[in-house]
Amino acid sequence: MTTQAAGLPAVDPALSWSEAELPERERTKHVHRLHPYLGKFVPQLAEAFLRRYARPGQLVWDPFAGSGTTLVEANALGLRAAGCDLSAFNCLLAEVKTAPYEPHALVADVAWLSAPGAQPPPAIASPYLSRWFAPAALAELQAFRARIAGTAYPGLWRVVLSRAARSARLARHDDLDFPREPVRGEYFCHKHRRVCRPVGEANKFLRRYVRDAACRVREFGESRSDAAVTVLEGDSREVDPPGPVDLVFTSPPYPGLIDYHEQHAYAFELLGLERRDPDEIGRGVRGYCEDVAAVLRRARRALRRDGRVVVVVNDSRGLYDGILAAAGLRLEERILREVNRRTGRRAGAYYEEILVARP
Numbered sequence: 001m002t003t004q005a006a007g008l009p010a011v012d013p014a015l016s017w018s019e020a021e022l023p024e025r026e027r028t029k030h031v032h033r034l035h036p037y038l039g040k041f042v043p044q045l046a047e048a049f050l051r052r053y054a055r056p057g058q059l060v061w062d063p064f065a066g067s068g069t070t071l072v073e074a075n076a077l078g079l080r081a082a083g084c085d086l087s088a089f090n091c092l093l094a095e096v097k098t099a100p101y102e103p104h105a106l107v108a109d110v111a112w113l114s115a116p117g118a119q120p121p122p123a124i125a126s127p128y129l130s131r132w133f134a135p136a137a138l139a140e141l142q143a144f145r146a147r148i149a150g151t152a153y154p155g156l157w158r159v160v161l162s163r164a165a166r167s168a169r170l171a172r173h174d175d176l177d178f179p180r181e182p183v184r185g186e187y188f189c190h191k192h193r194r195v196c197r198p199v200g201e202a203n204k205f206l207r208r209y210v211r212d213a214a215c216r217v218r219e220f221g222e223s224r225s226d227a228a229v230t231v232l233e234g235d236s237r238e239v240d241p242p243g244p245v246d247l248v249f250t251s252p253p254y255p256g257l258i259d260y261h262e263q264h265a266y267a268f269e270l271l272g273l274e275r276r277d278p279d280e281i282g283r284g285v286r287g288y289c290e291d292v293a294a295v296l297r298r299a300r301r302a303l304r305r306d307g308r309v310v311v312v313v314n315d316s317r318g319l320y321d322g323i324l325a326a327a328g329l330r331l332e333e334r335i336l337r338e339v340n341r342r343t344g345r346r347a348g349a350y351y352e353e354i355l356v357a358r359p
């Protein structure tokens with residue numbers, strides 16, 4: 001990697017894809033768009049480093065697995081993959097994205113979920129659900145949830161239920177990531193540049209996302225290998241990979257950027273999942289370096305001697321030289337890539353670093 005006079009790495013053009021080189025449909029190909037997730041890296045970045053540092057049959061470990069991008073890409077390359085995440089919803093996402101699906105059972109599930117069914121008696125809604133959903137939308141979501149019990153792939157349909165719930169919330173269309181207050185009347189929408197109304201139903205989303213999810217898992221089925229995928233739900237300060245690791249590829253949370261539980265609050269509520277907010281790393285700066293170092297130290301202990309630890313991070317606070325040293329890792333290469341931002345109202349250049357380290 002070329003190094004500039006100031007000692008900073010130059011931007012690596014091969015990893016700084018433009019919109020034309022890497023359009024959204026490629027960044028969100030097959031299972032990577034099963035459910036929105038703020039803070040994931042593009043699959044093509046994972047693929048580039050998995051190809052560079054791992055060979056088929058070897059084990060890749062991602063201690064901050066998130067929505068499972070590393071696991072999906074590793075599996076497609078024939079690598080064994082294991083990941084850990086604190087969030088029960090993220091683990092569900094990663095499992096569903098990497099699972100095998102039998103085409104006939106999938107078709108039967110879609111038919112069952114699309115058939116008109118008897119309306120179940122209204123379930124008791126939590127204060128959160130009553131606040132964030134119109135009564136009709138909530139009834140439709142709860143009816144769908146009841147039908148999931150009769151399917152072959154309940155995990156997949158639980159993710160679809162969550163995706164539909166996200167779209168059917170009483171949230172402004174231009175503030176879907178972290179809506180603060182429900183909207184109950186008309187409002188000027190900055191996304192659609194017109195007056196919009198809050199959503200009153202969920203069935204149209206459920207129908208659309210059932211079909212979309214079935215197509216997406218079938219499409220990934222064409223590149224999916226039989227290599228094992230393990231998803232471990234837990235605190236990665238305390239969880240070990242399931243064997244000697246050849247490559248660690250991960251992107252840790254960063255202080256004050258994204259609340260990984262809150263972004264899926266509706267899913268935790270509807271699916272009855274347990275939240276572990278206080279154990280989330282990156283909720284504050286205090287303790288952050290020690291926590292990430294503890295995770296990487298544990299990963300280093302499981303690493304084979306010639307293995308690498310590759311960390312993707314926008315280290316705006318300059319914390320990672322210290323973190324890697326505290327984890328007993330030596331920085332081998334520091335790569336900078338420009339991230340092409342197309343979504344949301346965020347604008348301007350944004351850079352991501354890829355830190356390649358060894359024991």
Ligand SMILES: C[S@@+](CC[C@H](N)C(=O)[O-])C[C@H]1O[C@@H](n2cnc3c(N)ncnc32)[C@H](O)[C@@H]1O
Binds near residue numbers: 237
């Ligand atoms: C930057 S995201 C990873 C995104 C992932 N690379 C992807 O493409 O989906 C960081 C993840 O770390 C998880 N996390 C935060 N604290 C954790 C902890 N103590 N143990 C395990 N995972 C944790 C968050 O839930 C979040 O999913």
